[in-house]
Every structure is written in C-alpha cells, then in structure tokens.
Amino acid sequence: MHLVRVLPFAVRVPALGLALLLTVAGCGSSSARQVIGPKPVGRAAAAPAADGGAARPGQPAGDPATASTSGPAGAGTQPGGAPGPKPSPRPEVMHGPAGSQSRTGTDAVALTFDDGPDPVNTPKLLDLLKAHGVKATFCLVGHRVRDNQEIVKRIAAEGHTLCNHSWQHLEDLAKRPDKYLMRDLVATNEQIHKAVPGAKIQYFRAPYGNFTTRLNGFAARLGMIPLSWNVDDECWQTAKYGSGAKMTGHMAAMVRQETRKGSIILSHDNLKPQTPVAYQEILPWLTARFQLVPMPVT
Numbered sequence: 001m002h003l004v005r006v007l008p009f010a011v012r013v014p015a016l017g018l019a020l021l022l023t024v025a026g027c028g029s030s031s032a033r034q035v036i037g038p039k040p041v042g043r044a045a046a047a048p049a050a051d052g053g054a055a056r057p058g059q060p061a062g063d064p065a066t067a068s069t070s071g072p073a074g075a076g077t078q079p080g081g082a083p084g085p086k087p088s089p090r091p092e093v094m095h096g097p098a099g100s101q102s103r104t105g106t107d108a109v110a111l112t113f114d115d116g117p118d119p120v121n122t123p124k125l126l127d128l129l130k131a132h133g134v135k136a137t138f139c140l141v142g143h144r145v146r147d148n149q150e151i152v153k154r155i156a157a158e159g160h161t162l163c164n165h166s167w168q169h170l171e172d173l174a175k176r177p178d179k180y181l182m183r184d185l186v187a188t189n190e191q192i193h194k195a196v197p198g199a200k201i202q203y204f205r206a207p208y209g210n211f212t213t214r215l216n217g218f219a220a221r222l223g224m225i226p227l228s229w230n231v232d233d234e235c236w237q238t239a240k241y242g243s244g245a246k247m248t249g250h251m252a253a254m255v256r257q258e259t260r261k262g263s264i265i266l267s268h269d270n271l272k273p274q275t276p277v278a279y280q281e282i283l284p285w286l287t288a289r290f291q292l293v294p295m296p297v298t
Contacts (some may be wrong), residue, residue, distance in 0.1 A: 096228025115270035142167035142188030152195035161294035229266035248278035
C-alpha cells in the first residue's frame with residue numbers, strides 16, 4: 001500500500017489547531033514514513049463492500065490506496081478548534097470490547113444505526129422513527145457525512161444523537177499510526193460540525209466493532225465514549241438471508257430474542273434497504289415493551 005507522507009490539505013490547518021493536533025497525536029515520536037492522516041475516500045472512489053457495506057471483518061468500506069486526496073481541513077474537534085470535554089463513562093456499563101459501553105445503564109433501550117448517512121435508506125428510517133416518536137443514535141462515516149450534509153442536518157434537527165464512526169470505516173483502523181488515527185477521528189468530527197455547527201459528538205464507534213484500548217484512548221482525547229452494543233439484528237447477513245422477507249424476518253427475530261432492559265441494539269442504514277422495512281415490524285414490538293432513547297449527550 002502506498003503511504004502518504006504529507007496531508008494534501010495540511011496547509012489549510014490553522015496554526016492553533018495544528019499545534020493541538022500535533023500535541024495530541026504524538027507527532028514527535030512518529031517516523032516520517034508513517035501515514036500522517038487518512039487519505040479520504042473520494043466521491044467516485046468509495047467502494048462499498050461486497051454485501052453492500054456490512055460492518056463485518058473482511059469487508060472494509062474503502063481503501064486509502066485508491067482514494068482521492070480531497071478531504072476536510074482543520075484540526076479542531078469541537079466548533080472553533082477546541083478539544084472536546086473528556087467523557088465520564090460509567091464503569092457499570094463499560095462491558096464491551098476494550099472497555100467500550102455496551103449497555104445504556106438504565107431500563108431504556110437504545111437503537112443505533114451505523115455506516116450512514118445513506119441518501120435513500122436514512123430518510124426512510126427517519127420517517128419511520130418520527131412516525132413512532134422514537135429517537136435513535138446514528139453512527140456516521142465521515143466521507144458520507146461530507147456527501148450527505150442535508151441528511152445529517154435532519155438527523156440532528158429531529159433529536160437523534162450523532163456518533164463518530166470514523167472517516168472511511170477501515171477494518172484495521174486501530175492498527176494505524178497515531179497521526180493517522182487522530183486525523184481520521186478529527187476529520188469525521190469536522191465534517192459533522194460543518195453540517196451541524198455546535199453539534200455534541202460524545203460517542204465513537206469503531207469500524208467492525210474493532211475496539212482496542214489504544215483506539216479508545218484516542219476517542220477519549222476528543223471527548224468521546226467508545227460505544228459498542230449487546231444486540232445485533234444481523235442485517236449484514238445478506239449472504240445467508242438475502243435482503244427480502246427472509247432477512248427482515250431474521251432481523252425481527254434477533255431483536256425479539258436478544259433485547260432486554262438496557263440493551264443497545266446495532267443496525268445499519270447504509271446500503272441496507274432491508275432496515276427500514278424490518279423496523280416497520282420491529283419498532284411497534286419494541287415500543288410496546290421498552291422505552292426507546294437516543295444515547296444521552298450533555
């Protein structure tokens with residue numbers, strides 16, 4: 001894989017923001033040969049996974065080696081370039097991989113939707129959630145935020161929580177050099193803030209759920225709690241169930257079987273037409289039994 005030595009947009013980083021980025025990322029200890037920032041997926045170059053972008057190992061959402069060099073500038077993690085506040089995770093809910101949060105900590109259940117925004121499926125899902133009076137959490141991929149800012153604005157305007165899901169959903173993100181990791185997470189937050197100035201981004205979900213202590217530490221420096229799950233509706237299992245009635249039935253069965261008080265449910269909206277269809281059945285079942293809430297922000 002070709003390694004990028006200099007970010008093509010580094011010259012546009014404000015001096016104060018750059019100083020912050022260099023300090024947090026530990027630039028002084030990194031080799032000049034290391035990647036120092038994600039080379040974002042271009043609009044035409046973003047390659048979906050074979051099954052439509054499912055968040056499962058072996059199916060990365062993009063490859064910097066074939067990506068364009070266009071991408072967001074700036075080093076701030078909150079509006080104005082200021083670092084985010086350090087999160088205060090509750091130990092009793094941090095039972096996910098590498099100490100990530102896998103339960104809400106209350107009797108309420110949280111729906112989370114990954115990999116979007118999707119220009120087709122996310123609006124359908126938002127319509128459905130609105131009809132049922134439900135707020136959820138959307139874990140957003142940076143380059144898709146860049147390309148679908150109006151949808152992100154709608155997500156925020158309708159009261160849903162915004163979560164950082166990395167710039168281009170790399171399976172091996174946690175193994176990347178320090179500078180790459182910091183640039184990836186910062187760039188994603190910047191794009192969310194371009195769509196929704198002042199948005200609070202207090203959660204980070206690792207691509208494929210590949211949390212590590214090191215990756216979680218980078219998220220914490222930017223004021224984000226690592227957000228995992230304990231219920232998976234398996235909407236990504238298209239090779240086994242397809243994307244029609246067999247799949248939606250399986251998704252509903254998984255949610256009914258696994259959901260308990262305090263559950264965090266994983267689903268996906270990007271390139272998943274089965275999701276808004278399945279949740280026409282799942283939402284009434286859930287709302288009859290649980291309080292559904294977005295992950296809280298302060």
